[in-house]
Amino acid sequence: MRFLGIGDYNDLGAMYYGLARRGHEVRVCVANPAYRDVYGGMLDFTADWQAELGWLREAGEDGIALFESATQGQTQDALRREGFQVIGGSAFGDRLEADRAFGQQVLQGFGLRLAVTHGFTAYAPALDFLRRKGGRYVLKFNGADNPRTRNYIGELDDASDMLALLATYAAYPGTREQPDFVLMEFVQGVEAGVGAYFNGSEFLSPACLDFEHKRFFTGELGELTGEMGTIVSYRGSDKLFAASLAKMAPLLREGGYCGYINLNMIVNEEGLWPLEFTSRFGYPGFAICEALHEEAWDRIFRRMLRKDGLQVATRAGYAAGVVLTVPPFPYTHGYDELSKGAPLSFRPGMTAADHAALYYAEVERRGGHLVTSGSTGYVGVATGTGDTVGAARDAAYALARQVVLPNLRYRTDIGERVERSDLRRLAEWGWL
Known part of the structure; x- marks a missing residue:
């Protein structure tokens, strides 16, 4: 092909x-x-x-x-x-994906609960709104190409932290174009996503259930990078999928969509609170999902385009992915001086299966050796699978420790929250 x-x-x-x-x-x-x-x-x-x-x-x-x-x-x-x-x-x-208010409006039409969302194209009215209303909000910039590090989850009930941040953005706009962002009411609960492949007419089964870890450091500290690691499973998503993403099938069909699509949500005792769509392959989500595939991408893609089947062969259990980075990730400033061109090495005993479970991102082969390339220091993702979240996590970290690279960094707690409380709470609320 x-x-x-x-x-x-x-x-x-x-x-x-x-x-x-x-x-x-x-x-x-x-x-x-x-x-x-x-x-x-x-x-x-x-x-x-x-x-x-x-x-x-x-x-x-x-x-x-x-x-x-x-x-x-x-x-x-x-x-x-x-x-x-x-x-x-x-x-x-x-x-x-790019127009968050539009995505929320579409979901509201299916009867899903929505966190109250306010859109702005200037900082002054947003500041005035926060001074009047107060409360905790999540700041998200519209546009698929906006840096995730500019988003922010408010922590103070009087909104003073969000006011300070937006005032800073207003005072130091840099070279950015007119702002386009939303303030979404903060909702407490379990953050989870459901995703599936859509062939232009129907969803393929099974849908994927995922738990992303978006902050840079262990313990949920640091920047919102987009994704520092994820737990995924192709089992247990049926109820969440049916109540949310599955409802999108008629609109996706009308819109000619063909590919992977994911809906991220907050789940609590009151129900589902959809947050945002990812209308493309997720990174590194596609690699972590592949760790559970029992057939190659070419077969999946052929089936989608020919519409001659609605099943993807997947394994039970869980896959864990741990994102590997070097400085200055998640930024680009100084990468050439700090990390670009650094050689990757591996500890003795690295097997062919280990190499297959390591999905590279910003690397190139130079002189027969793998070195870091690109612009941000996103080296790749180490994956592992197992019957439990703990087993999958242990396998992923065992692989990550096999990689030897100057100044290599990664979170050490991927999956702990999922194993400790997320799965239990979703089960208590009747979703698993």
Whole structure:
């Protein structure tokens, strides 16, 4: 088969590499120049993905375009109208992720509970609102390409911490364009996500249940990086999926969506409180999910496009993923001086199965050796599986300790909260 990967950062590099190693033809276009060395010496690259469309069309049903981001949905829709096979998302999916108020409005139409959300395109009215109302809110910037580190979860009931932050953003806007953000009422509970593959008409089963750990440091301290590690399972998601994401099928069908989609939620004794959509492959979510797959991506993609089956072969139990980074992650400033080009080594006894469970991100092969590349120090994710969360976590950390790299950092508590309380609370509330 032929695969054309299209994105800004080569986020699906590990997937492309796996497809190439299984004998498929893979070409990748990386739009951001700072990431064009990611998987250098390991994949074939093209500077212009549109120039490869003829090559892709020649493969017929065996030619697939893979889009990584939630910013090119209109392009994907246009390619589908021209007869190309595309997996990624759609214009409708882009809007679900980028426009938080729109996503919430859609979910409200299905009767889901919503945390009260207020949208703003300037700091002054947001500051005035907080002075009048007070309370705890979550700050989230709209747009799929906004840095997660600018988001903030308010901690003080009088909103003084959020007021101070927004006042700082207003006073020092830098070179950023007009702000576009929401203040969402803080809701206490278990944060969990459900995701599934949509083939343009229907969802494939089973859906995935995930528990992300978004802060940089152990103990839920530090920046909101997006994801420092996750626990996933393809078992136990049925009730949560049916009550939330499954309701989206008619709208996704109408919007021409084809790809993976995830809905993140807060779950408590009152019910489900949806937070946001991820209308694309999650990073490193796709790699952690793959650890539980019993069939390769090419077979899953072929089934989605041909619509000749609605099942994905998966293993029971759990997968844990631990994100490996080097300084200055989650930022880019100083990466060239601090960490770029650092060599990866491995402790004795590293097996072929261990290597297969390690999914690289910003690395390249130089002179026969793997070194760090890219722009942020996101080295990859170590995965492990097991019948329990604890067993999966232990396997992932055993693998992480096999990696030797100057200034390597990772959280040491991925999955502890899930095992200690999250699963129990979801069961008590009747969701598991």
